[in-house]
Amino acid sequence: MAWKIGRLLRPASIAIVGASPKPASPGARVLDNLTRCGFGGSIFLVNPGRAELEGRPCVPSIADLPYGIDLAALCIPKSAIADSLQECAARGIGAAVVFASGYAEQDEQGAAEQEIIAGIARHANIALLGPNCLGLINAVDGIPITITASNPPAEIKPGVSVIAQSGAFMSSLRATFELKGIPTSMLVSVGNQAVLGAEDILEYLIADSNTQVITIFAERLREPKRFLELAARARNASKPIVLMHTGKSSQARAAAQSHTGALAGNHAVMSALLSHESVIMVDSLDELADVSALLCRYPSPPTAGVGLVTNSGALRAITFDYCDAVGLDVPALDEATKAALVGRLPAFAVLENPVDLTVQVLQEPNLVGIAGKVLVDDANIGSLVLAVHAGLEAAEYAKHAGPLLADAKKPIAYSVLGEGALVSPELVASLRAGGILLFRSVERALGAVAKATAYGQSLLHPPRRSFAPFHGIRPGHGVKSGVKTLMEFEGKRWLSAHGVPTPRGRLATTLEEARKIAADIGFPVVLKVQSRDLPHKSDVGGVILNITDEASLKRGWHELHENVHKTKADAVIEGVLIEATAPRGIELVLGIRRDPDWGPVLLVGLGGIWIEVLNDVRLMPINLSESAIAAELGKLRGAKILQGARGRTSSDIHAVAKIAAQLGHLAAACPEISEIDLNPVVVYGEGALVLDALVVLDENGAGTERINT
DSSP states (O other): OHHHHHHHHSOSEEEEETOOSOTTSHHHHHHHHHHHTTOOSEEEEEOTTOSEETTEEEESSGGGSOTTOSEEEEOSOGGGHHHHHHHHHHTTOOEEEEOOOOSTTTOHHHHHHHHHHHHHHHHHTOEEEOSSOOEEEETTTTEEEESSOOOOOSSOSSEEEEEESOHHHHHHHHHHHHHHTOOEEEEEEOTTOSSSOHHHHHHHHHTOTTEEEEEEEESOOSOHHHHHHHHHHHHHTTOOEEEEEOOSSHHHHHHHHHHHSOOOOOHHHHHHHHHTTTOEEESSHHHHHHHHHHHHHOOSOOOSEEEEEESOHHHHHHHHHHHHHHTOOOOOOOHHHHHHHHHHSOTTSBOSSSEEOTTHHHHOTTHHHHHHHHHHTOTTEEEEEEEEESSHHHHHHHHHHHHHHTTOOSOEEEEEEOTTSOOOHHHHHHHHHHTOEEESSHHHHHHHHHHHHHHHHHTTSOOOOOOOOOEEEOTTTTSOTTOOEEOHHHHHHHHHHTTOOOOSEEEESSHHHHHHHHHHHOSSEEEEEEOTTOSOGGGGTOEEEEEOSHHHHHHHHHHHHHHHHHHOTTOOOOEEEEEEOOOOOEEEEEEEEEETTTEEEEEEEEOTTHHHHHOOEEEEOTTOOHHHHHHHHTTSTTHHHHTTGGGOOOOOHHHHHHHHHHHHHHHHHOTTEEEEEEEEEEEOSSOEEEOOEEEEEOTTOOOOOEEEO
């Protein structure tokens, strides 16, 4: 259907089904929008009760239309949609927009009716947008197929394109971009996504020369893995995707389902994987618009930190605090920059970043622009924020700053402090002339710059590693068919065979075997019961520590079996894992989870009992390099523990990263793996050991085939 999306977004001929003389009706609104925006193609009207409308001829039915019209705007009640789509199919119409609601967003009956119209469209290869949508606006070609009033843009040039499940948000984003002086190219409300989804529109926009930035508001991404592939394509094309996706909370997920019939996926997994494909994840509509506007105005994203010029001493401290919270560097100024400032600013001005011009700026309003120009030329500075107090002077500062900074390639934001303060037309005009974006709070300006900078830095990262050919055995090799969860000794045996370090140990089924194994590996040892009926060994007394000699081995062996018999008498015990006691170290958790929507994801974090208390973990794609995984470990809140806090020896992060990278390789090679949980993994000054391992297989259970990938 990909070739027909062009007939939806850039139609040369349009049929308005349900054309009406009533000004407020959907059909009248669509016709009025097309007329007002100067659509240059052919328009056909369908109304069974009129021969003409607005001087245009009407036909009584879709069957009376010429064959092969590009697009039908179905401005009719829900009850007539299915039959009308059948008629569109018979007339070779390539695309259709369904505004009507009451489908999957309403109830099960509506969902069934939605599937009927989707089936008609798919069978006829009709690119159907909606239902429950607000249509689309192709601003570049003057094609507004929408039921809200749409005026022609002030200027037609490449800009931001919007994909939104919410039609109201599509409209509000367009209004926001107009207010900021940012052109919009294409705006599409996908609604319930019965046939076409956000991924289909995204694929088109990545190749669209009129689209510089792609802004997305989504309650559900229908094809997560495809979205990831498209995000990689957008990254390679240097075309930013700015995404706001609801569903962090259980309440938000419930609201998404009631609004669009959506079932939200795992938000944390989505955010982690998309962020590594340079998708810019935002948390608010303000941020969605701010970041999109900034990247549209300044296509070369910054990679260095922010410079700030202000007339407020207090704002210096606020800037440091806020930038630390959002991960934005406030770099020191180059010595040449300081020297240039000394020659141009008053002696009592603060000539450090952020630069405080003091009240002297009231007498010399050109100082804002002068200081800004010096900072923006500093190689240490990637972007610039000018933050001034509100008042009549703010317009005067902008008047001087605009011409000085008009040619800057680095992002520049102008923030007027005081939300309720007057922003004069003169101030706006000065900033527009210099191409500088206006923000009503310094936090919004710095927040947008932080997201843009993180995006620029992400583009510097090397591509993902490619997995080398893998020749090994599947995790269920040698295990009874149908088994879903491997016992610890089975999981460790498989992991060890593929280079994952585990303590020395073997399975004993008798006390005599336990004595021989302990003598072989050396005391002290630990005893761990092995049973498919006991996934949590410690809870039933199935782990005995501090076994230092044969006497304690005998006592521990009997104690373990008595504990299990008391708490779980019917448990089938396969044996006892006799394992060398590992030295103490810092406990981490490493794991793989195969998300049903997004695929496998790698997890690293603080382990042991702390994982449930602190939840200090990082999620990432399975094909990150060892150095990239090490960098993610450095982003943990508890990273200083690993770096040798309070005089401790620093931990061997690279040994941990090597284990994590191997887990990623195993997950890619063995699609039957549902989950791997290594907790704890103990890391030392040199090396690391996996002390406990849980390997869970999918519904196919164990397998014995060798792997070649």
